Amino acid sequence: MTADTTVDSLLDDDLLSRFRDRAARYDRENAFFADDLDELAERGYLRALVPAKLGGLGWSLADVVRAQSRLATAAPATALGVNMHLVWTGVARLLHDRGDDGLDFVLEEAAAGEVFAFGISEAGNDLMLFGSGTVADPQPDGSVRYTGRKIFTSLSPAWTRLGVHGLDAASADAPKLVYGFIDREDPDVRTLDDWDTIGMRATQSRTTVLDGAVVAPDRVVRRLDPGPDPDPFVFAIFACFELFLSAVYAGLAERALALAVDAARSRTSARTGLPRSEDPSVRRRIAEAALALDGVPPQLVGLANDVADGTDHGALWFAKLSGVKVRTVQTARDVVDAAVRVAGGATYFAGNELGRLQRDVLAGVFHPSSDDAALNTIANAWLGPVQD
Structure with missing residues (x-):
């Protein structure tokens, strides 16, 4: 484990570079991210949400949101897979912080190296x-x-x-x-x-x-009882799942935008002889993508802090959480689409990183909450349920 356990130091640039190289191989071979997981475990990442007194890093939910986005800039599938472990430790942490020790065994076992x-x-x-x-x-x-x-x-x-x-x-x-x-x-x-x-x-x-x-x-x-339940356990699962999931797609989009910028600067127009970065249509695509993506991280961090702090959003809580997932995934899909259009036909070839991100981002629509479920939740929050 590294001595410095801030997000940027634990997920340092060298680690991200290794993960990015492996991501191409994992995708090509349809292989599990075993080496990535070993490195993350060795550095204590799987203990991120475990309180320090129980042997963990004591990170906040907002720290994990930032970390998952950073990890996803290198290896979205690795970040998405690790998410599931982090959700359970996040649930246990939220209950622990509210005086419920019923899932403390999750924190203790995660500190001991178990993978959830x-x-x-x-x-x-x-x-x-x-x-x-x-x-x-x-x-x-x-x-x-x-x-x-x-x-x-x-x-x-x-x-x-x-x-x-x-x-x-x-x-x-x-x-x-x-x-x-x-x-x-x-x-x-x-x-x-x-x-x-x-x-x-x-x-x-x-x-x-x-x-x-x-x-x-x-x-x-x-x-x-079946059906929506106010139990803090259910809320904690929903909150951690939606926030950490959204963080992965935000990081994926961040990487796609960076690749688009690189492509715009490195490609030259045969028609004008100028870099594509001078083309007004390219500049507009990148500007629109950057503008859309810029609003995502503050929303995720803000909601993560609200969850941890126990902010009372009342009946709007599930609407906010499902809404931020749908909004983040759609933004990520739009950013990736813009990036592909800027980078051109090279992205259509197997092994191209941006082409892989285009395939990876599609998975976002299959995670809960779906668009329809989120809109129904939001409508019920603002208008009340439909009367029978």
Whole structure:
């Protein structure tokens, strides 16, 4: 671990250069970002949100937002994969700071080197946190067995703890959504080798099959009613997920803009003999992209500070968080599109970094919240729900 643990020193320029070189290979070979993860772990990055008194770096949510954006300028898929671990440690940190020690084991185990992954997404389940097709079967000893399939399980080759949810439809107080953490060693957990996508390939977000996998009694962390729930646990998951995810796409867009600037300066127009950076249409594209992107980081950092400080946005909280995700991803897509138009046909060739970023940024539309879900949340916040 480095002695200086500020964001810029831990994610120094040399590290980012190595990660950027590897990113091309990971994408080409459809390989997991194993070497990146090892370096990040060695430097203490996986302990970023763990309080110093528990053996971590004690970073704030805003620090992690800045760090994830910086990491994504070099390796967006690596940043996206690490996000899932950071979400769980972020949830545990927020609850810890509010006097709830129910997830302190997450912080302690992350400090000891465990890697946490996110097992929430399910095919066809647009309820996400508010529902599940996975069966949660409580056992007499207080443990819970889970049977179902989780998709988009980032960190699949490396996770040691998987946070999952499922629906208990059989108990006296049913239905209840039951959240808990499964160990990698569980024999009833299978990871399929089915990740072959057009972008974000290094995340290796494979399908996880739960065939009665057991969550121990002391790892069952919530039993909640299905549907939107005011529980701080649910809010913490939503907040950390949306903020850290948005940070990745902001960093990706920052890199795309930098590549566009380089291309504009290095390319020469055959028609005028001047650098493309002198072309008014090129200058306009870059200026518009820079103007749009400039507003994103302050929004993310500001919301991260509001979450950590407990700012009361009342009924607008979920609207703000889902809104910033949709807005950031759309901005990133617009910036990348402008960058590709500036850089020209070279981006269409395999191995071109900007071409890879164009493929990677497409993944943003598939993460929660979707555009439709976010707009529905925002409309409900401002107008109230539709009357039946």
